[in-house]
Amino acid sequence: MKIHVVHLDATPSRFDFEAGAGWWRAAMREGGELPPELDEPFHVRVSAHRIGDDLFLDGAVEGSLPLECGRCLARYRHLVCEPFRLALEPAGARQPSDPEGVEALARYGMCLAEELETGWYRGDEIDLSGFVHEVICLALPVKPLCREECRGLCPRCGADRNAAACGCPEGPEHSPFAALRALREKSGGGSS
Numbered sequence: 001m002k003i004h005v006v007h008l009d010a011t012p013s014r015f016d017f018e019a020g021a022g023w024w025r026a027a028m029r030e031g032g033e034l035p036p037e038l039d040e041p042f043h044v045r046v047s048a049h050r051i052g053d054d055l056f057l058d059g060a061v062e063g064s065l066p067l068e069c070g071r072c073l074a075r076y077r078h079l080v081c082e083p084f085r086l087a088l089e090p091a092g093a094r095q096p097s098d099p100e101g102v103e104a105l106a107r108y109g110m111c112l113a114e115e116l117e118t119g120w121y122r123g124d125e126i127d128l129s130g131f132v133h134e135v136i137c138l139a140l141p142v143k144p145l146c147r148e149e150c151r152g153l154c155p156r157c158g159a160d161r162n163a164a165a166c167g168c169p170e171g172p173e174h175s176p177f178a179a180l181r182a183l184r185e186k187s188g189g190g191s192s
């Protein structure tokens, strides 16, 4: 996903990248909770131009990832469609204050500020590989859901309630207070 800085000028240039399994594996960090393998490539559309020494990019990352639903545990395809906008200025002699930034600048020729909208570049080309991976990671939900109205698994019998109602009683029995109430009833202290 490389863009040659010297080829850019004030007229926007269009780039279309396909980011596949090899890129995903290389960009993955150890210990992440993301799927280690990508079965379908992501598509990255970028429009880039340069004014003076400053680079301006905007585009979008599109694709999907197989994730596990946090409620019903089913595997499902999570769609990602993330627009982005970036302004990069030459790093010059400056060094990023964080080790990740130093590494990114050396590896990808670019490093970004916290909010992923501004950053520095160094050298003749920038490589969007690391940035695109980060965009995808930030776009993923903390608790993935196969769909908003997923009914999840029954906490009593484990049946998938999306498929059929299992007949277990719904209700406050699952709350921690239910256990307390049961205890109180057993000891005969319940008020009536």
Ligand SMILES: [Zn+2]
Pocket: 069, 070, 071, 072, 073, 074, 145, 146, 147, 150, 151, 152
């Ligand atoms: Zn689900």
Ligand SMILES: [Zn+2]
Pocket: 154, 155, 156, 157, 158, 159, 166, 167, 168
């Ligand atoms: Zn049930």
